[in-house]
Amino acid sequence: MRKRVHLLIALVLALSLALGVVAMPVAAAVEFNDWGPRVDEIIMPVIKEQTARRIAFERGESVVWSGLTQPADIDQAKSLDFADMRMTLGFHMFYLCFNMREAPLDNIALRQAVAHAVDRDNIIRTLFKGYMLPMTSFVPQASAFYNDDVPTYPFSLEEAARVLDEAGYKLDATGKNRIDPNTGNLLPEMKLLTPTYEVAPTSAELGKMIAESAQKIGLPIVPEPMDFNVMLDKIDMQDFDMYVLAWSLTRNPTHLVNFFHSKNDVEAGYNNPGIRNTKLDELLNRLDMAPDLKTARFAADAAQLVLAQEMPYVPLYSRPYIDAFRKDMVGGYVDMAGYGAANSKNPWTPLNIHRVDEAGNPVEGGTIRWALSEEPDNLNPAVASSAYAWDVLDKLFGELITMHPETLEDMPWMAKKWDVGIWEPAPGREGTTITWYLNEGMKWSDGVPFTAEDVKFTIDFLKDNKVPRYLNYTSDIVKVELIDDYTVTVYFDTVSYWHLYNASLAFLPKHIWKDVTDYKTFEPWNEPHPTMEGYTKLVGHGPFVFKEYRPGEYVRLVKNPYYWRANP
Amino acid sequence: MGFRSYLFKRLFYAIIVLFVILTFNFVLFRVMPGDPEKMIIDPNFTPEAKMELRRQYGLDDPIMTQYVNYLKSLLRFDLGLSFSTRRPVWTELKERLPNTLVLFVVTFIGTATMGISLGVYAAANRERFAERFVVGSGLFAHAVPGFFIQLLLLLLFGYYWPILPIHGTMSAPPPDGGFALFLDRLWHLILPAGSNVIIGFGSWALYTRNTMLEALSQDYIITARAKGIAKGDILYHHALRSVLPPIVTLIFMSLPGAVSGAVITESIFSWHGVGRYLLDATLKMDYPAAQGAFYLIALSVIISNLLADIAYGLVDPRIRVGAGGQG
Numbered sequence: 001m002r003k004r005v006h007l008l009i010a011l012v013l014a015l016s017l018a019l020g021v022v023a024m025p026v027a028a029a030v031e032f033n034d035w036g037p038r039v040d041e042i043i044m045p046v047i048k049e050q051t052a053r054r055i056a057f058e059r060g061e062s063v064v065w066s067g068l069t070q071p072a073d074i075d076q077a078k079s080l081d082f083a084d085m086r087m088t089l090g091f092h093m094f095y096l097c098f099n100m101r102e103a104p105l106d107n108i109a110l111r112q113a114v115a116h117a118v119d120r121d122n123i124i125r126t127l128f129k130g131y132m133l134p135m136t137s138f139v140p141q142a143s144a145f146y147n148d149d150v151p152t153y154p155f156s157l158e159e160a161a162r163v164l165d166e167a168g169y170k171l172d173a174t175g176k177n178r179i180d181p182n183t184g185n186l187l188p189e190m191k192l193l194t195p196t197y198e199v200a201p202t203s204a205e206l207g208k209m210i211a212e213s214a215q216k217i218g219l220p221i222v223p224e225p226m227d228f229n230v231m232l233d234k235i236d237m238q239d240f241d242m243y244v245l246a247w248s249l250t251r252n253p254t255h256l257v258n259f260f261h262s263k264n265d266v267e268a269g270y271n272n273p274g275i276r277n278t279k280l281d282e283l284l285n286r287l288d289m290a291p292d293l294k295t296a297r298f299a300a301d302a303a304q305l306v307l308a309q310e311m312p313y314v315p316l317y318s319r320p321y322i323d324a325f326r327k328d329m330v331g332g333y334v335d336m337a338g339y340g341a342a343n344s345k346n347p348w349t350p351l352n353i354h355r356v357d358e359a360g361n362p363v364e365g366g367t368i369r370w371a372l373s374e375e376p377d378n379l380n381p382a383v384a385s386s387a388y389a390w391d392v393l394d395k396l397f398g399e400l401i402t403m404h405p406e407t408l409e410d411m412p413w414m415a416k417k418w419d420v421g422i423w424e425p426a427p428g429r430e431g432t433t434i435t436w437y438l439n440e441g442m443k444w445s446d447g448v449p450f451t452a453e454d455v456k457f458t459i460d461f462l463k464d465n466k467v468p469r470y471l472n473y474t475s476d477i478v479k480v481e482l483i484d485d486y487t488v489t490v491y492f493d494t495v496s497y498w499h500l501y502n503a504s505l506a507f508l509p510k511h512i513w514k515d516v517t518d519y520k521t522f523e524p525w526n527e528p529h530p531t532m533e534g535y536t537k538l539v540g541h542g543p544f545v546f547k548e549y550r551p552g553e554y555v556r557l558v559k560n561p562y563y564w565r566a567n568p
Numbered sequence: 569m570g571f572r573s574y575l576f577k578r579l580f581y582a583i584i585v586l587f588v589i590l591t592f593n594f595v596l597f598r599v600m601p602g603d604p605e606k607m608i609i610d611p612n613f614t615p616e617a618k619m620e621l622r623r624q625y626g627l628d629d630p631i632m633t634q635y636v637n638y639l640k641s642l643l644r645f646d647l648g649l650s651f652s653t654r655r656p657v658w659t660e661l662k663e664r665l666p667n668t669l670v671l672f673v674v675t676f677i678g679t680a681t682m683g684i685s686l687g688v689y690a691a692a693n694r695e696r697f698a699e700r701f702v703v704g705s706g707l708f709a710h711a712v713p714g715f716f717i718q719l720l721l722l723l724l725f726g727y728y729w730p731i732l733p734i735h736g737t738m739s740a741p742p743p744d745g746g747f748a749l750f751l752d753r754l755w756h757l758i759l760p761a762g763s764n765v766i767i768g769f770g771s772w773a774l775y776t777r778n779t780m781l782e783a784l785s786q787d788y789i790i791t792a793r794a795k796g797i798a799k800g801d802i803l804y805h806h807a808l809r810s811v812l813p814p815i816v817t818l819i820f821m822s823l824p825g826a827v828s829g830a831v832i833t834e835s836i837f838s839w840h841g842v843g844r845y846l847l848d849a850t851l852k853m854d855y856p857a858a859q860g861a862f863y864l865i866a867l868s869v870i871i872s873n874l875l876a877d878i879a880y881g882l883v884d885p886r887i888r889v890g891a892g893g894q895g
Contacts, residue, residue: 046736047736049835052836058727369740378653469617553737
């Protein structure tokens with residue numbers, strides 16, 4: 001696994017150099033502590049305007065300039081002596097989707113020909129100055145489930161034309177248009193939907209580049225930039241030929257089930273290409289219900305193979321995470337594969353980041369400032385949905401299991417270990433059980449002990465209230481059983497390796513939430529804590545505790561005095 | 569027609585307009601392409617989760633039920649829960665409204681004072697450098713896109729000569745003490761309000777100058793000059809007074825722009841206000857939030873129009889008197 005990560009990092013490096021981009025530092029071996037935090041306070045000013053965020057970074061009003069995507073911003077950050085650029089692969093996929101439900105795009109040869117006509121390297125070089133990673137499979141390279149041993153479609157207009165010729169799509173007398181062998185008529189115009197130039201200039205230009213390339217081999221593909229909402233509407237109503245869009249994914253390959261299983265070719269489902277392939281469905285069922293990692297890996301590999309032949313999408317590129325840190329002000333930030341050094345899903349940077357003196361030596365304690373690009377509009381963890389809210393909340397809450405920043409393998413965290421078992425939810429049927437063994441002596445940020453009771457309460461609360469954000473996690477849970485104060489078993493009515501992650505919900509302190517009658521309107525950050533003066537009911541078990549939020553201005557977090565990993 | 573009946577008539581029209589606007593407000597978002605739950609592009613959000621969300625949003629009710637619920641709620645001034653933040657829209661608007669009002673009032677006072685004084689000054693100095701300067705700079709400020717001037721100022725005073733704060737309405741955290749906090753807030757107002765004044769003074773100056781020039785060519789001004797009245801008195805007590813009605817209208821009609829026009833300023837300077845809220849709500853298809861913000865804007869437009877009508881009636885008796893009547 002570790003070797004794979006190193007290989008992929010080397011791939012990014014090689015790509016950057018090959019594209020003539022001066023490569024930025026990529027961590028060779030990630031060093032991190034599993035204790036902290038090492039600062040007393042984080043102030044997170046809300047700076048919505050991107051120029052202002054850049055200026056704030058340069059003025060030292062934010063120690064990080066995170067999530068850089070624009071080549072101009074990346075170049076600017078690289079030019080600053082005090083900026084330490086961090087780059088990691090991301091769980092991101094930008095793709096071209098075909099509507100396979102109707103002719104002519106129901107034909108596999110046509111889709112494969114388009115795949116050959118896409119010049120990824122040129123797109124990445126022209127539009128992104130090389131700061132993207134070309135994709136050939138349906139799982140991002142950052143994932144441990146990425147299968148690089150699948151058929152690829154290197155850019156070649158000759159090869160694209162050959163594929164079309166072999167499939168019977170001959171050129172007409174003018175030599176410019178192709179004839180559909182099934183109808184005997186010229187191929188109909190195929191529209192490629194993109195957002196408008198105003199909203200997403202690179203996506204719009206990318207659509208134009210693909211269309212122009214396809215036109216050279218006689219495919220009448222025309223770009224059609226449109227309002228983003230209209231585009232989403234058309235996709236939802238299956239009223240499209242092709243479109244380009246991006247996904248933000250996770251380390252697990254279960255998105256393959258959501259995107260390509262025929263059961264998800266339904267209203268509000270995500271099988272937008274409308275692929276219906278029995279063999280693929282079987283593999284995706286195995287992936288979804290894999291009892292162990294080995295089966296999951298096999299199914300994910302095999303599914304990627306089928307998809308690479310079927311080409312419901314043409315995977316185009318994956319965006320790496322690029323963040324700039326003020327190395328003259330802070331150190332200790334941790335690169336995390338797939339998530340980046342400054343992403344909220346990276347629990348290691350908040351734990352490890354520390355101030356530095358003029359000589360670059362670590363300074364314990366003190367305050368750092370970390371800009372937010374939007375206001376965290378709702379800090380109720382049951383309903384918060386924006387990434388900006390989670391930029392804050394993720395620093396306040398811990399997890400039962402965590403991920404190694406480099407290998408992304410599961411690590412015991414608030415649960416010192418876990419057992420995966422099988423039970424019989426009904427005669428003749430099997431289901432997974434997950435038993436958590438929690439560390440003893442952990443406390444919530446108000447000093448109340450964190451126990452198995454809180455795990456049971458969280459899962460029961462989310463399930464009983466059908467909280468939409470967590471429905472995917474709780475829908476297969478049958479019951480939660482307390483064994484003792486530090487042991488709890490979660491019962492599922494199906495068998496799946498992924499239930500381990502579905503069972504890891506443990507963020508609602510029972511002593512606070514048991515009195516909540518309407519979770520939707522509860523504003524824990526606005527209600528004073530019943531016993532701790534100066535604090536609120538937003539109680540967590542992460543390295544920081546919530547202190548103050550001035551809407552639209554800033555969030556203030558302070559070191560959690562009861563944090564269970566406060567000392568080495 | 570007496571002033572009272574004039575007022576009642578205006579009020580009646582205002583209520584009709586408000587009802588029509590509220591109905592449009594409801595229909596508009598539902599005929600727009602897109603759907604709040606379609607905006608959620610998250611593979612973990614299953615079709616079942618989306619359906620549950622629709623149920624919680626009340627979007628699975630018949631459209632007429634939704635409309636009746638919407639009207640009932642508005643009458644109670646209950647703007648509902650925002651789809652995206654799940655917080656009461658009125659609470660969110662209340663958090664933002666004071667900031668928008670402060671920015672507007674300061675901008676308004678600055679723009680009106682600077683615009684009207686420069687307009688009068690230009691009119692009094694016809695065909696001199698002063699007039700050319702006012703007209704030239706006014707036209708320039710009016711013609712250049714506002715956001716360009718604002719970004720330029722942001723770079724100038726935030727980066728090249730970093731002497732001013734570039735985001736927010738206060739320092740993070742703000743200083744203790746009432747007066748220190750007041751000064752801190754004033755300090756944060758300089759760039760957003762100052763840039764608004766630079767963007768906005770041109771139209772006021774040019775408008776005032778034009779109406780003043782017209783007034784200065786009137787017979788009664790010539791008479792006043794012939795009577796030997798001081799130049800300043802003629803300018804301020806005779807000419808300016810006669811051009812006040814259209815300027816008063818301009819003043820009130822610019823009030824609604826406080827909210828809608830604040831979108832760009834609030835975005836550039838991370839100003840926590842209603843304008844940016846409206847933009848975000850519309851982009852996210854957050855019906856209750858967008859409807860709430862539009863309701864507020866509609867109310868402010870109608871009230872401004874009403875105030876303009878009343879003020880116009882007060883400063884110009886011909887308006888309230890009507891055909892042949894007595895005020």
